[in-house]
Amino acid sequence: MPMARQSLDEVSRKLHNAALHLMRYVRTQDTALGIGPAQLSALSVIVFGGPESLNELAKAEQVRPPTMSRIVDALVKEGLVKREVNRSDRRAITITSTEKGTRLMHEGRSRREKQLINLLKNLSQSEVDQLDQASEIVMRALKHS
């Protein structure tokens, strides 16, 4: 089967659709963790990106500071992160993951990836490599944006 040369419009539409449904598919695993999607997403930034201030975290998650403040409240209450005052600027706080938070996040990531592996396990090696290449192309484009 020859590969057709596709227009940018058409590929954008198809890529959007594929990414949308892929995320829907993996998200089904998150309920098992017992915390909401916003908390889970914020926790992932902390665990995989390291400690951050509230403003940085809000920007990374594309929400306003008051929203993030409340999300952090909930995470603290559940013992998943710690609030610490920044020594060099006492207005600011540093949000750090606890042992429990890190464990939960790794379990969540693992669940999503297992779900994805299950989806892809019948693909040929060549197809898997194509997905790998596509992921790199997308990540490179996003980095330059």
Added chain:
Amino acid sequence: MPMARQSLDEVSRKLHNAALHLMRYVRTQDTALGIGPAQLSALSVIVFGGPESLNELAKAEQVRPPTMSRIVDALVKEGLVKREVNRSDRRAITITSTEKGTRLMHEGRSRREKQLINLLKNLSQSEVDQLDQASEIVMRALKHS
């Protein structure tokens, strides 16, 4: 640059990451439409998938019927969809898009795709084709799941 043969684990992780950040990138366009994400997503199912009952719509959107009932309330109030009683089963309703709803949805889709086109416009034709192939692989896998 030779293409490495990647493990399924590694590719799953990378694909997940790419899709996640891609959706985050396109979602920034949605605020311009003036309706919330759940309403927008439900409307897209109606507009692109045709009229559906409330239960079908709830299943498609992975939410419970009461949640979808309220989302439809909001869409009706804004004049974007119509509720109609099903003639053959008068318990059921059929939710149909209005002219206004269809127009809004097409504008939203167009905005997301413009954002995506902007992201991909500097890629080579070969890279675009790789994204096309990857989208097809993903959609095919999802269909068989």
Added chain:
DNA sequence: TCTGCATGGTTAGCATAGCTAATGATTAGC
């Protein structure tokens, strides 16, 4: 037919997550 159960949808009430506006505490600039 009619009785009882199943099904489609809504209502009520709760939790989470988004926003803006306003406030408090600290830092930075002059």
Added chain:
DNA sequence: GCTAATCATTAGCTATGCTAACCATGCAGA
């Protein structure tokens, strides 16, 4: 040191998720 900017929080609104309970309709079997 005074003033303005910055970091975070509080208050209060809307939107979106859930379960439990309900009403209306349809269906199946005695």
